Amino acid sequence: MQQYDYIFCGTGASASLLLLQLHQNNLLQDLNILLIDPDKKGKKDKTFCFWADVEEPISLDLNPLISHRWDKVVLSGDKTQSILPLQYNHVSSIDLYNQIHQLTLHYNWQKIISYVDEVKADKEGPFIILNGSVLRAKYIFDSRPPVYKTAQVRETHIFQSFVGWMIETENEIKDSNAFRFMDFHIEQQDSTQFVYVLPFSTKTALVEVTRFGAEKMSLTDAEELLDHYVKNNFGKYSIQDIEIGCIPMSNTGINNTQLPGIVTMGARNYQIKPSTGYAFKNMYYQARLIVEAIKQNQPIEVFNKSKSKAHKGRFSFYDGLLLDILKDKPKEGKPIFEALLKNVEVKKILNFLDEKTDVATDLSIFYQLPWKVFVSTLFERSFSFTWFRPLILTFITIFFLILSNHSALQNYLAYGLIMIGLVTVGIPHGAVDHLLETGKWNMKVAPLFIAKYLFLASFMGLLWYILPFLALVIFLAYSSWHFGQADGKKWLLSKWSSTFWGASVLFYILGTHLSETNKILAVMGNLTLPIACPAWLLLPWLVVAIFHKNASFALTVFWLFLSAYLPLLISFGLYFIGQHSLTGWQDVRNHLKLSNSRMWIHSLPFHATAWIFLLCFLVFWSSAYPFEETKRWAVFFIFIACISFPHVISINVVYRSKE
Numbered sequence: 004m005q006q007y008d009y010i011f012c013g014t015g016a017s018a019s020l021l022l023l024q025l026h027q028n029n030l031l032q033d034l035n036i037l038l039i040d041p042d043k044k045g046k047k048d049k050t051f052c053f054w055a056d057v058e059e060p061i062s063l064d065l066n067p068l069i070s071h072r073w074d075k076v077v078l079s080g081d082k083t084q085s086i087l088p089l090q091y092n093h094v095s096s097i098d099l100y101n102q103i104h105q106l107t108l109h110y111n112w113q114k115i116i117s118y119v120d121e122v123k124a125d126k127e128g129p130f131i132i133l134n135g136s137v138l139r140a141k142y143i144f145d146s147r148p149p150v151y152k153t154a155q156v157r158e159t160h161i162f163q164s165f166v167g168w169m170i171e172t173e174n175e176i177k178d179s180n181a182f183r184f185m186d187f188h189i190e191q192q193d194s195t196q197f198v199y200v201l202p203f204s205t206k207t208a209l210v211e212v213t214r215f216g217a218e219k220m221s222l223t224d225a226e227e228l229l230d231h232y233v234k235n236n237f238g239k240y241s242i243q244d245i246e247i248g249c250i251p252m253s254n255t256g257i258n259n260t261q262l263p264g265i266v267t268m269g270a271r272n273y274q275i276k277p278s279t280g281y282a283f284k285n286m287y288y289q290a291r292l293i294v295e296a297i298k299q300n301q302p303i304e305v306f307n308k309s310k311s312k313a314h315k316g317r318f319s320f321y322d323g324l325l326l327d328i329l330k331d332k333p334k335e336g337k338p339i340f341e342a343l344l345k346n347v348e349v350k351k352i353l354n355f356l357d358e359k360t361d362v363a364t365d366l367s368i369f370y371q372l373p374w375k376v377f378v379s380t381l382f383e384r385s386f387s388f389t390w391f392r393p394l395i396l397t398f399i400t401i402f403f404l405i406l407s408n409h410s411a412l413q414n415y416l417a418y419g420l421i422m423i424g425l426v427t428v429g430i431p432h433g434a435v436d437h438l439l440e441t442g443k444w445n446m447k448v449a450p451l452f453i454a455k456y457l458f459l460a461s462f463m464g465l466l467w468y469i470l471p472f473l474a475l476v477i478f479l480a481y482s483s484w485h486f487g488q489a490d491g492k493k494w495l496l497s498k499w500s501s502t503f504w505g506a507s508v509l510f511y512i513l514g515t516h517l518s519e520t521n522k523i524l525a526v527m528g529n530l531t532l533p534i535a536c537p538a539w540l541l542l543p544w545l546v547v548a549i550f551h552k553n554a555s556f557a558l559t560v561f562w563l564f565l566s567a568y569l570p571l572l573i574s575f576g577l578y579f580i581g582q583h584s585l586t587g588w589q590d591v592r593n594h595l596k597l598s599n600s601r602m603w604i605h606s607l608p609f610h611a612t613a614w615i616f617l618l619c620f621l622v623f624w625s626s627a628y629p630f631e632e633t634k635r636w637a638v639f640f641i642f643i644a645c646i647s648f649p650h651v652i653s654i655n656v657v658y659r660s661k662e
């Protein structure tokens with residue numbers, strides 16, 4: 004049985020904006036309403052600012068609540084500009100809450116100061132659990148603070164942390180009819196941080212220091228920055244009031260109950276724009292939509308957003324890109340915003356932030372920004388799409404196939420690329436094995452680790468010297484397992500399927516280039532691969548990939564198939580660098596939680612040692628054979644066999660932890 008028409012879980016900004024509009028539209032008469040919030044909402048806790056056209060409904064409707072308006076702006080400390088017909092509006096949270104207190108008295112609503120435990124629905128309709136009791140209503144408006152899910156691939160969760168001082172100055176504030184928007188003339192402290200100034204009179208202003216970033220700004224840092232900024236800009240001052248806050252800037256999912264009769268609102272309904280933290284205007288317009296639907300007796304849960312609904316379209320893509328930059332390259336924030344504010348007309352910027360611009364305008368804005376950081380971030384992002392790398396490898400394979408009639412150019416470019424790959428990820432992905440167990444260099448265990456590593460590598464070297472056939476069999480066996488392990492984990496194959504895949508790839512690459520393979524094997528120890536591999540051998544794997552609906556897997560099978568028509572070493576090099584080493588690199592980097600550059604630096608000691616060992620190998624073996632290209636490669640593969648033996652064992656830690 005319904006006890007209430009509406010229950011409001013949370014009576015903050017979004018709930019207040021909705022109640023106000025329901026009242027203005029005369030939709031609250033004779034309704035039994037329950038308001039629940041742990042906070043009495045008896046004091047100012049937030050300053051809500053938003054820009055809007057003077058004639059826009061939000062400006063007209065909220066007119067009595069707007070305590071100050073600015074139609075001029077100073078951008079990043081430069082000259083004053085008009086933003087008319089837009090205005091920047093200020094609403095104090097307490098004025099909004101007071102309106103709701105008056106409505107509560109007027110309609111005689113029930114109000115409970117408490118936390119709602121749960122919001123649910125069953126066949127009788129929506130209900131809440133409050134202090135162990137079940138309370139039912141026709142509609143439950145849920146604006147409790149959102150609980151964000153852990154960020155997944157291509158999702159970013161950072162913070163907009165800020166501290167604001169309401170100050171009174173001794174001297175008059177210059178340009179007190181203009182607000183300052185994102186003034187970057189403060190120390191950046193390796194972050195993206197800036198100041199807003201909202202002058203309320205010639206001697207009072209709200210000065211707010213804000214940081215966009217993964218780390219929240221500490222109160223001490225904020226106070227130091229504010230003191231410095233205020234003294235420099237306004238001289239002597241006294242603090243009247245303090246506002247401290249933090250807004251999530253996030254494109255991750257929110258844990259929500261999407262059930263009939265439950266209407267999610269505010270931050271919980273993805274109303275905060277990820278790249279700016281502004282939400283007030285969005286919440287106002289969501290409230291308008293709800294009111295219109297109620298007037299027309301239409302369902303209102305349709306305005307509930309899911310993550311995919313909230314974060315789609317090109318503006319979400321721009322937001323995501325900026326969040327990535329702010330999180331991973333925080334020092335780039337200042338040059339980006341300064342270029343934006345300096346080169347782009349302010350009204351255009353505000354329309355862009357309101358997501359009202361067309362693609363051509365967006366492009367004209369991006370043209371004014373430092374493009375390198377966006378391109379590099381876009382590139383990094385693209386790599387997080389699992390199909391992106393195999394697609395690039397497909398293009399590279401086709402490119403080298405086109406060059407087949409120009410073998411000198413083909414070799415020059417392909418070996419150049421493989422060499423770059425070996426130096427950047429090929430050897431380094433195995434040169435951080437010493438960090439895999441403990442995550443850092445440990446002087447106590449290091450000597451034993453190095454001794455074991457050298458022993459296993461020397462054992463393989465010795466085996467090649469005295470029993471090359473056995474060495475080859477062992478090398479092929481652990482390489483199949485190792486290649487399959489990295490790919491199989493990514494594509495969710497079983498252990499046996501993974502090893503079978505690894506063996507298929509090896510046999511395919513070697514067996515489709517039988518004469519080249521056998522030339523090298525002959526030098527490696529009078530060995531031969533007895534049977535050629537037909538090109539169709541990979542086709543069953545294409546069926547498996549399609550069955551798993553795995554585009555990355557299917558594309559990999561496709562380009563590997565094409566690579567049979569390239570020389571052996573190019574085909575193997577593309578797989579070893581482009582597929583195996585890059586996958587291994589990503590897995591190890593995630594395991595160690597290091598950035599690319601830090602991991603490469605960590606790999607340097609063993610990486611450099613590996614090249615020295617390779618040189619020694621080449622010198623040692625060259626005395627045994629007259630040296631020419633095939634023999635160089637034979638020596639190279641023996642070297643790879645030696646150093647990969649201990650690596651294959653060490654890297655198990657990474658894949659065991661993924662199980």
Ligand SMILES: Cc1cc2nc3c(=O)[nH]c(=O)nc-3n(C[C@H](O)[C@H](O)[C@H](O)COP(=O)(O)OP(=O)(O)OC[C@H]3O[C@@H](n4cnc5c(N)ncnc54)[C@H](O)[C@@H]3O)c2cc1C
Nearest residue numbers: 013015016017042050051052118119248269270281282283
């Ligand atoms: C300090 C600050 C300043 C901001 N300034 C701006 C701005 O200038 N412009 C702008 O566009 N956006 C601004 N925002 C962002 C956004 O507009 C606000 O966060 C806004 O308050 C979000 O509204 P809401 O209704 O989702 O949440 P809130 O207003 O936070 O309301 C949620 C309510 O739920 C209550 N609650 C918590 N737990 C429970 C529970 N278990 N059961 C019942 N109730 C519960 C809380 O007490 C709170 O009253 C600001 C945010 C902050 C934090």
